[in-house]
Amino acid sequence: MCVARPCVAKSDLETSGDILHIALPAAALASTLVxxxxxxxxxxxxxxxxxxxxxxxxxxxxxxKQRPDGSGDDSFPSGHTADSFAAATYINQRYGWEYGVPSYLVASYVAYTRVASDKHHVEDVLAGAAIGILAGWYFTDPYEDISIIPIAYDGTYGVFISGRF
Incomplete structure (x- = not known):
């Protein structure tokens, strides 16, 4: 039911971005629980x-700030992009680049779909990405919690490594 604005069917591109916007944080949560x-x-x-x-x-x-398609004045910043990049950064920080790179690719695709479907301007998704990345960096610690400490004392040199395995 479209009341405030005319009914416009979503494109497949926009729908795919909407799905991945939910799927990426859900995958991060499921992975963490497992x-x-x-x-x-x-x-x-x-x-x-x-x-x-x-x-x-x-x-x-x-x-x-008006959306490019004229559907509202809440264009800045992109929430879809912020959510996706927060999840991607969490995955990267917690589990490493092996999982982080694909997560960032998915988050980047979500950002692309927001611009390509005329829901946001480029600066909206860039701001959303920055917000998500900063939140992910600030609140996420690596899962392994490995500490590497160089030792140099009284003629003894080495490296002390500790962590949970």
């Missing part, structure tokens, strides 16, 4: 996602 023994990763993902979304919603309320 891989980890405790809920530390879940808590970190929640903090990154919620803080990112709070910043996005505050900016949307404070910045009056």
């Amino acid at each position: 891989i980890e023994d405790d809920y530390q990763g879940v808590w970190q993902l929640a903090k990154a996602g919620v803080s990112s979304r709070l910043v996005v919603e505050a900016l949307k309320a404070g910045v009056d």
Whole structure:
């Protein structure tokens, strides 16, 4: 039911971005629940996602910027992009580049779909990506929690490595 604006069918491109926008954080959550023994990763993902979304919603309320398709004045920043990049950064920070690179590719595709479907301007998705990345970096610790400490004392040199395996 379309009340506030004319009904316009979503393109396949926009729909795919909408699906991946939900699937990436869901995959991060599912992976964390399967891989980890405790809920530390879940808590970190929640903090990154919620803080990112709070910043996005505050900016949307404070910045009056029209969407390219004219459907509203909440174009800046892109929430889809922020959510996707927060999840991708969480995956990268927590589990490494092996999983981070594909996650960033998915997040980048989500950002592309927002611009290509005329929901956002390029600067909207760039701001959303920055917000998501910063939230992910700030709240996420590596899963292995490995510490590498160089040792140089009284003629003894070496490296001390500790962590959970």
